[in-house]
Amino acid sequence: MSGIYIHIPFCKQACHYCNFHFSTTRNQQDQMVDMIIKEIYLRNDYLPSNHLHSIYFGGGTPSLLTLAQIENIFKAIYDIYDVDQKAEITLEANPDDLSPKKIALLRQTPINRLSIGVQSFFDTDLAYMNRAHNQEEAKKCIDYALQAGFTNLTIDLIYGSPTTSNDQWYENLKIAFGTGINHLSAYCLTVEPRTALDHFIRTGKQKPVDERQASKQFDLLIKEAETHGFEQYEISNFARSNAYAVHNTSYWQGKPYLGIGPSAHSFDGNNRQWTKANNATYIRELQHTNHQRFPTSIYDQEKITPTVRYNEYVMTGLRTKWGVDTAQMTSRFRDHFLLEVKKHLKAEKMWVRGTTYGLTKAGRILADGIASDLFYMESEY
Numbered sequence: 001m002s003g004i005y006i007h008i009p010f011c012k013q014a015c016h017y018c019n020f021h022f023s024t025t026r027n028q029q030d031q032m033v034d035m036i037i038k039e040i041y042l043r044n045d046y047l048p049s050n051h052l053h054s055i056y057f058g059g060g061t062p063s064l065l066t067l068a069q070i071e072n073i074f075k076a077i078y079d080i081y082d083v084d085q086k087a088e089i090t091l092e093a094n095p096d097d098l099s100p101k102k103i104a105l106l107r108q109t110p111i112n113r114l115s116i117g118v119q120s121f122f123d124t125d126l127a128y129m130n131r132a133h134n135q136e137e138a139k140k141c142i143d144y145a146l147q148a149g150f151t152n153l154t155i156d157l158i159y160g161s162p163t164t165s166n167d168q169w170y171e172n173l174k175i176a177f178g179t180g181i182n183h184l185s186a187y188c189l190t191v192e193p194r195t196a197l198d199h200f201i202r203t204g205k206q207k208p209v210d211e212r213q214a215s216k217q218f219d220l221l222i223k224e225a226e227t228h229g230f231e232q233y234e235i236s237n238f239a240r241s242n243a244y245a246v247h248n249t250s251y252w253q254g255k256p257y258l259g260i261g262p263s264a265h266s267f268d269g270n271n272r273q274w275t276k277a278n279n280a281t282y283i284r285e286l287q288h289t290n291h292q293r294f295p296t297s298i299y300d301q302e303k304i305t306p307t308v309r310y311n312e313y314v315m316t317g318l319r320t321k322w323g324v325d326t327a328q329m330t331s332r333f334r335d336h337f338l339l340e341v342k343k344h345l346k347a348e349k350m351w352v353r354g355t356t357y358g359l360t361k362a363g364r365i366l367a368d369g370i371a372s373d374l375f376y377m378e379s380e381y
């Protein structure tokens with residue numbers, strides 16, 4: 001299983017909590033798309049197989065792309081890769097871009113799944129986050145997408161904002177589960193360093209996130225998802241009728257992927273590469289390369305050591321319903337895991353079935369802490 005991620009580094013405006021790579025200056029969008037296409041060709045031998053099971057347009061805001069730009073990117077991908085008939089092809093979209101006309105255009109492309117950045121159905125939350133859309137657009141775009149035939153539909157919601165009361169969060173979930181979506185990603189508002197939100201909270205202009213309220217809202221999320229037939233297959237991801245996100249699941253399962261565009265990460269099974277998060281550098285370096293290779297000056301890389309691989313496997317695997325399998329670990333890591341896991345089994349924060357271990361409902365809220373307990377630290381041995 002291999003996938004391609006395409007990073008579209010432009011947004012209409014900066015959401016206050018966001019630390020992804022994007023620019024609100026869009027005058028280089030055409031050159032950016034040209035260089036993304038050039039990168040797709042230059043890195044045509046990166047993946048171990050040219051058979052693709054997923055393509056994911058993320059960002060930034062990929063719904064800012066024109067139809068011609070999307071078609072040109074697909075032309076390059078289909079030129080090189082054998083895209084599986086059943087491949088999941090996702091485009092992240094913001095509600096304010098999804099007019100019926102735009103959705104009809106997207107339906108003409110191979111895109112078969114939309115991931116809509118709704119975040120909330122309340123204007124107070126959306127204003128706090130500095131989102132570019134309002135609650136009406138958030139509701140309408142889901143209907144438009146369904147009417148146009150996008151049945152594979154996921155939305156993002158954010159809980160834990162000081163503007164989101166528990167009643168409001170309950171209402172958000174009720175609205176979300178009442179639409180025809182088959183997948184939901186719900187994230188706790190995180191105050192990342194050097195974001196506008198971080199600045200506003202530190203200078204007292206905005207209220208901080210209340211951890212206890214966020215934790216209550218996480219519990220409500222799990223309860224309501226269950227009531228509406230959505231399975232929590234990953235800490236932040238819920239699917240109806242096994243509509244698991246193919247692309248993200250392959251990240252969690254350590255499958256190879258190629259990331260195209262500034263700031264995109266790639267993994268070939270042994271090494272991780274990441275391209276510099278700078279639009280001007282990315283365009284300039286790719287425009288000037290005469291070689292048939294992706295210029296080494298615009299990416300960094302690290303070799304994944306056995307310890308990093310084990311720690312990542314524990315971190316991502318525990319977050320999923322599939323858990324981690326000690327049969328996949330070498331004896332050095334298995335011995336460490338089996339020793340450290342005992343207290344979490346005793347506290348009923350984890351379950352065990354044969355050689356597989358996962359988090360119980362009570363353990364899910366503690367996922368990061370439990371995973372770090374199970375990490376292997378070279379210095380301890």
Ligand code: SF4
Nearest residue numbers: 011014015018059060
């Ligand atoms: S639209 Fe998405 S990528 Fe752009 S600023 Fe907002 S959260 Fe970040």
